[in-house]
Amino acid sequence: MNVFHIRYRNTQGTLMRILNAASRRGLDIPYVQAEPVEHTHQITLLLEVSSKQVGQLCRDWNAIVDVIQVRAGAPLKEATQVPLWTGTPYPPAMAHISDDTRASAASA
Amino acid sequence: MLKGAEIVLRCLRAEGVDLAFGYPGGAIMPLYDALEGSGVRHILTRHEQGAVFAAEGYARVTGKVGVAIATSGPGATNLVTGIADAKMDSVPLVCITGQVRSALIGTDAFQETDVFGLTLSLTKWSRLVRSIEEIPEVIAQGFHWARSGRPGPVVLDFPVDLLKASMEFDRAAAFIPQSKPAERYTDSSFCETLIALLEQAQKPVALVGAGGKLSGAVESLRDLLDRLNIPTFATVHGLGAVRPDAPYYLGMVGMHGTRAANMALDETDLLLVLGARLDDRVTGEPTRFAPHARIVHFEIDPAQLDRVRRCELPVIGDLAETIPAVAEEIANFELPDWSSWRAVACGPGRAELDPRGLSQPTVRFLDELFSRLPENNVVITDVGQHQMWAAQRYRSASPRGFITSGGLGAMGFALPAAVGVQLAKPETTVLCISGDGGIQMNIQELATVKRLGLPIKIVVIDNKYLGMVRQWQQLFYQRNYAETDLSDNPDFVEIAGAYKIHAARMGEAEVAEYPMRETTGDAIDRFLRSPEAELLVFDCHPEANVFPMVPAGAALSEMVFEEE
Numbered sequence: 286m287n288v289f290h291i292r293y294r295n296t297q298g299t300l301m302r303i304l305n306a307a308s309r310r311g312l313d314i315p316y317v318q319a320e321p322v323e324h325t326h327q328i329t330l331l332l333e334v335s336s337k338q339v340g341q342l343c344r345d346w347n348a349i350v351d352v353i354q355v356r357a358g359a360p361l362k363e364a365t366q367v368p369l370w371t372g373t374p375y376p377p378a379m380a381h382i383s384d385d386t387r388a389s390a391a392s393a
Numbered sequence: 394m395l396k397g398a399e400i401v402l403r404c405l406r407a408e409g410v411d412l413a414f415g416y417p418g419g420a421i422m423p424l425y426d427a428l429e430g431s432g433v434r435h436i437l438t439r440h441e442q443g444a445v446f447a448a449e450g451y452a453r454v455t456g457k458v459g460v461a462i463a464t465s466g467p468g469a470t471n472l473v474t475g476i477a478d479a480k481m482d483s484v485p486l487v488c489i490t491g492q493v494r495s496a497l498i499g500t501d502a503f504q505e506t507d508v509f510g511l512t513l514s515l516t517k518w519s520r521l522v523r524s525i526e527e528i529p530e531v532i533a534q535g536f537h538w539a540r541s542g543r544p545g546p547v548v549l550d551f552p553v554d555l556l557k558a559s560m561e562f563d564r565a566a567a568f569i570p571q572s573k574p575a576e577r578y579t580d581s582s583f584c585e586t587l588i589a590l591l592e593q594a595q596k597p598v599a600l601v602g603a604g605g606k607l608s609g610a611v612e613s614l615r616d617l618l619d620r621l622n623i624p625t626f627a628t629v630h631g632l633g634a635v636r637p638d639a640p641y642y643l644g645m646v647g648m649h650g651t652r653a654a655n656m657a658l659d660e661t662d663l664l665l666v667l668g669a670r671l672d673d674r675v676t677g678e679p680t681r682f683a684p685h686a687r688i689v690h691f692e693i694d695p696a697q698l699d700r701v702r703r704c705e706l707p708v709i710g711d712l713a714e715t716i717p718a719v720a721e722e723i724a725n726f727e728l729p730d731w732s733s734w735r736a737v738a739c740g741p742g743r744a745e746l747d748p749r750g751l752s753q754p755t756v757r758f759l760d761e762l763f764s765r766l767p768e769n770n771v772v773i774t775d776v777g778q779h780q781m782w783a784a785q786r787y788r789s790a791s792p793r794g795f796i797t798s799g800g801l802g803a804m805g806f807a808l809p810a811a812v813g814v815q816l817a818k819p820e821t822t823v824l825c826i827s828g829d830g831g832i833q834m835n836i837q838e839l840a841t842v843k844r845l846g847l848p849i850k851i852v853v854i855d856n857k858y859l860g861m862v863r864q865w866q867q868l869f870y871q872r873n874y875a876e877t878d879l880s881d882n883p884d885f886v887e888i889a890g891a892y893k894i895h896a897a898r899m900g901e902a903e904v905a906e907y908p909m910r911e912t913t914g915d916a917i918d919r920f921l922r923s924p925e926a927e928l929l930v931f932d933c934h935p936e937a938n939v940f941p942m943v944p945a946g947a948a949l950s951e952m953v954f955e956e957e
Binding site: 297309347348 | 509510513514517518519520521538543571694695696697698699700
């Protein structure tokens with residue numbers, strides 16, 4: 286896992302462009318945090334990437350108009366300690382309607 | 394007080410826009426209502442994809458920003474292929490889309506699409522405008538990003554209520570970008586490293602891409618190449634940047650490049666990449682690309698570096714600055730003697746195997762066509778076999794003389810792009826070469842050609858197949874011609890007639906001899922010199938192939954020259 290800190294101006298779509306650089310490569314994003322920092326914003330990403338992809342990602346991010354600074358490094362301690370989301374991986378199931386209810390609704 | 398639509402048009406004029414291509418619809422109607430008297434000439438195409446390709450053609454041949462206009466929903470989604478094309482080929486483009494009114498955004502209203510979201514990964518910059526007050530600043534910023542650095546596409550999405558609203562308007566805004574610390578990390582000291590690499594090199598070569606053209610550095614690039622006098626070749630977008638008669642010039646490189654260029658690239662120990670992305674069509678199998686070479690990569694977009702191979706010396710910056718800096722440094726430097734390497738790489742032993750194209754009548758036809766073109770010409774191709782044949786045979790010193798959809802490879806590009814080129818260059822002979830597959834993807838633009846009275850010369854190379862796909866099926870899929878048969882094509886001569894465009898047909902027999910029959914030559918001359926639009930169908934053998942060819946996954950040295 287590599288950690289990336291990207292400082293950016295929070296203009297329309299900039300955050301999405303940053304995330305898209307990862308998603309277009311089919312990368313999972315197990316950890317992401319975006320927050321205001323001084324007069325700009327910063328996003329911290331944790332990604333499983335090859336060393337070649339580190340370079341490609343950093344250059345792609347730097348090419349985004351409102352990205353100010355990109356830093357890459359080893360995983361941050363606090364980032365790795367944040368538990369991954371453990372909720373159900375699917376949306377809530379549709380409410381069950383019994384066949385009897387469905388039939389009576391249809392005949393009403 | 395001015396309406397938002399009028400402000401948009403005034404801001405476009407302030408950016409130098411006098412021509413825009415588009416197609417009206419509900420959400421963009423206020424802009425069309427304000428067009429008359431605005432100073433912006435609007436070209437109505439017959440499909441939004443035609444509009445965006447025409448805007449691209451205009452931008453590619455002039456270097457100015459092309460403008461395409463469409464309505465919300467399907468109008469906007471029809472622009473997407475052109476936007477992707479502009480991104481890949483670094484074309485300055487601003488797309489203006491109407492959007493449903495602000496209160497309805499996000500409600501899945503009629504003809505609502507999230508054009509901002511769906512083009513995020515294709516655009517260099519984009520905005521969904523949220524207030525009329527933003528309009529001047531958004532347009533100034535959009536044009537700045539479209540034309541600055543590595544040019545690219547921008548989308549500006551205007552909710553219809555903002556176009557109808559009014560406000561006081563004084564003048565268009567100016568945009569001054571905030572600098573980024575990462576933008577410049579190359580200084581002139583790179584020249585010392587470059588000279589050291591040149592001193593050590595035994596077999597240096599230069600690979601020229603579109604960067605020199607885009608930055609207006611063609612003359613200084615040519616001067617540098619003359620000074621270096623090393624084997625040089627070009628990508629498909631670099632064609633025209635190098636003088637074709639230069640003794641060191643080896644033609645196009647890559648999947649369908651010349652034998653000499655690909656061999657030199659395979660053997661070189663120092664590769665100077667001058668404004669090229671190095672995509673897979675140029676490199677062949679990346680792990681076997683230029684296997685012995687150190688790479689010096691001149692590039693304006695840092696994102697393009699080290700994509701396929703790590704370069705020893707990245708030179709980040711505009712070629713208009715970096716090339717003269719190199720030229721100045723080496724002006725008084727005694728370059729090593731590379732004459733023996735040059736004699737091998739550029740010598741007759743590596744000449745094309747079939748220099749007259751006698752084994753391939755379509756190539757003979759294109760040779761004849763190109764040789765008879767008036768000097769002031771632009772050739773636009775579609776995508777496929779004809780594109781590669783044309784790229785192999787077209788030799789011009791005009792930097793913007795060969796226009797094609799290279800990176801995206803979008804069929805249907807040529808005809809609408811030719812509309813944009815001809816409008817930008819009314820005195821130029823514009824030759825549009827398409828295939829029977831590609832022409833049918835935007836054939837409706839014949840109506841635009843006729844309506845505007847554009848004297849575009851359209852050639853349809855008709856092999857009744859999706860030829861390039863069929864070629865791959867033949868060579869790599871055991872001749873399983875799955876869904877590439879177009880033998881039920883319509884009669885393109887009759888179709889042109891329906892649009893009231895004169896058309897004729899020519900066959901392989903008419904070009905098979907060398908030299909060519911006088912009657913055939915006369916027919917080509919008449920076609921090229923007609924004051925009106927003309928369409929010429931060339932009936933090509935269904936199984937004609939483009940060679941040389943580097944199979945997918947092979948190294949450039951593993952070119953094939955015929956079906957094995």
